[in-house]
Amino acid sequence: MSTDSHTFGPSWRALAGIALALLTLALLIWLDANRLPEQVTVGVGPAAAMRMVALFVAALGLAHGVAAWGRRVREADEGFTPREALPTTNPAGLAWILGGLAVLGACVHFGGGFVIGATVLFVATARAFGQPLGARSVGIGLLLTTLVFVFFARVLSLSLPAGPLERLLLA
Numbered sequence: 001m002s003t004d005s006h007t008f009g010p011s012w013r014a015l016a017g018i019a020l021a022l023l024t025l026a027l028l029i030w031l032d033a034n035r036l037p038e039q040v041t042v043g044v045g046p047a048a049a050m051r052m053v054a055l056f057v058a059a060l061g062l063a064h065g066v067a068a069w070g071r072r073v074r075e076a077d078e079g080f081t082p083r084e085a086l087p088t089t090n091p092a093g094l095a096w097i098l099g100g101l102a103v104l105g106a107c108v109h110f111g112g113g114f115v116i117g118a119t120v121l122f123v124a125t126a127r128a129f130g131q132p133l134g135a136r137s138v139g140i141g142l143l144l145t146t147l148v149f150v151f152f153a154r155v156l157s158l159s160l161p162a163g164p165l166e167r168l169l170l171a
Contacts, residue, residue, distance in 0.1 A: 016068040019065035020068075022064075029057060032050065033047045033051045043064070049158065090128070092128075096127045101121060103117060104120060123141050126140075
């Protein structure tokens with residue numbers, strides 16, 4: 001059996017299933033966006049944001065479809081089926097991500113706001129992927145989540161949960 005990178009990871013059937021699920025989700029998001037009323041004030045509005053999300057999800061679905069097709073062709077050409085080596089999970093990484101999600105939920109619920117909670121989630125996710133905890137992760141997370149907040153609040157005219165940092169940004 002070959003030890004190429006394509007012998008590990010999901011089978012072509014799993015990739016094709018994920019592609020179908022993502023494309024279906026993209027279609028549902030697009031149809032739901034078409035039911036929203038158009039924005040009457042200045043700004044793009046929520047329908048445009050949902051259409052953009054639908055396009056991104058559709059692109060992910062197409063990418064999974066292409067990956068599934070490529071894996072299927074390689075398996076047929078080489079005459080084997082992968083999955084002899086099962087992928088291992090990383091329980092510590094999963095715990096970091098779930099902990100970050102819990103902190104984000106608590107931050108939003110108790111008035112800490114989106115920026116602080118999402119920054120904690122970013123740092124926890126970076127840690128789960130092997131990045132050390134430090135000022136670099138916090139700085140990048142704070143910058144990205146602040147940009148996301150400003151984009152949603154100013155460009156799309158949507159409101160995310162506001163905390164002390166968000167009130168400073170919107171003042």
